[in-house]
Amino acid sequence: MAADDVRPDLLAEDAATVFGDLFDRYARSVHRYLARRVGEGAADDLLAETFVTAWAARRRYDPGRAAVRVWLFGIATNLCRKHRRDELRNLDLSARLSRREVGTALPESEAIDRVDAAARVGRLASALIALPAADRDVLLLTAWAGLTPAEAGAALGIPAGTARSRLHRARSALRTAEARLATAPTQDGETT
């Protein structure tokens, strides 16, 4: 899917209509990004807050700098920071659910791939908790919001080079941290 590059004038006479259109166009993808990070319940609220914040800050959107989609994901990410507790709880939950799936699976050959995948997802969730928050932001903006590293930088207000190095660091940490987590005992005492 080609990334869209819509850059509307948010100070136009009909800005209210423009925002209605923006909502229809992007609300679903912003909600999906938020829900994957902080859970569906918190995401419902944060979605509205993202667009209310965008409206209040519309003077500050610079079409020359980034697509409006990038700007909206930046606002959504800033709001996620205030819900870090929700985010960590959500990742904990995902890690546990995956372990349960792995734990109850039968050792039949057709189930092995599915179990491997579920185990990986669970370990990823645990590893994301251990990742520095700033690195997690760049990683998830690229993985879940579909931004390029440079766009993730624009969304977060950091130079593109910084975003790229954070992404690189996050990905190497996850790929290597995984091996350690996989052999570590589970932290919540649950039998897997």
Added chain:
Amino acid sequence: MSDGGRHWTEQELDDALDRLNADVRVSDERLGEAKDRMLAEIDGGGRRRPRVVGVAASMLVVVGLVVALLVAQTENPLGPASAEAVATLELAAIEAEDTPVGPGRFRYVATHAWHLREIGRTAYLAETVTEVWAPAEYEREWEMRRSETGRRVWVLGSEAEALAAGLTVNPPGPAGLPVKARCGDFAAVLTGQPPCTTPGQWQAPTREFIAGLPREPGPLLDRLRADAPDHGRGDSQLLIYAADALRGGLLPADVRTPLFRALAMLQGLQITDNAANLDGRRGTAVGIDDGRVRQEIIIDPVTGVFVGERQVLTTESESGVPAGTVTGFTAVEIAVVDETGVRPN
């Protein structure tokens, strides 16, 4: 677990990222509610204000202008910089001067940067030292060394707690090998581009970038405002950009003087700490609170020298780091040395 004992491939990581929390849903009803909240805000809040200005302007242009000014001011409730903050910045502006770097010699800039790392439900500050040797002749070879010192200050939880929870306390840090690049273009070395080509920015000002900056406080403030992305943090973002450039240690005095005067015009600027201590370097902190974090620059109250910059939490963070916690700071040391790679005595 068949792949438990080895590192993942990029593909395996992407696959896991695709699957994690992929089953989230949203109903049209929830979307509708969120849209209604946005539309209510548009109807009730921001849209009314321009309408008032419009009516006033149509009746009488002068009244319209006055109303417009009032509206502009009420949008920023913080007010102008305090007199003490302005005086501190003026001292820094007056005293700004550069020790000359003779031919063949180097300006040495060491920055001790402490950054917050939040991992799980713990958080600590870790120190990174970056040293740059900038030759008097700009297009000659520069040198940079960066290393993590391993010094850590826990601000939430403890190392024992983090290790017990299986968290990665010490993610792999950048190597301490020297990087050499003409024009100080270290980015080009890393990206494989020809040297002296990476465009300058506030975070890495090149000679051309510096030459293009206005030397008057007003226009320089306009430039800062145009360059700094606005994330609803008010003028704090401008102070962050100025601090980025200042802590690099390579802005010449004829830019620092108007820059300090430009900062004196920022909304919400206050003296926030008369005795800020950056790991032993002390000074007066001048800062702006954006409601969550206070961004500060630290000025030596006697010599007017820029000592460094700092961030302090002003409300408890969602992860539980208490208000008042320092979440990052950089102390800067500048000297002139005879040889590259050699530290001042």
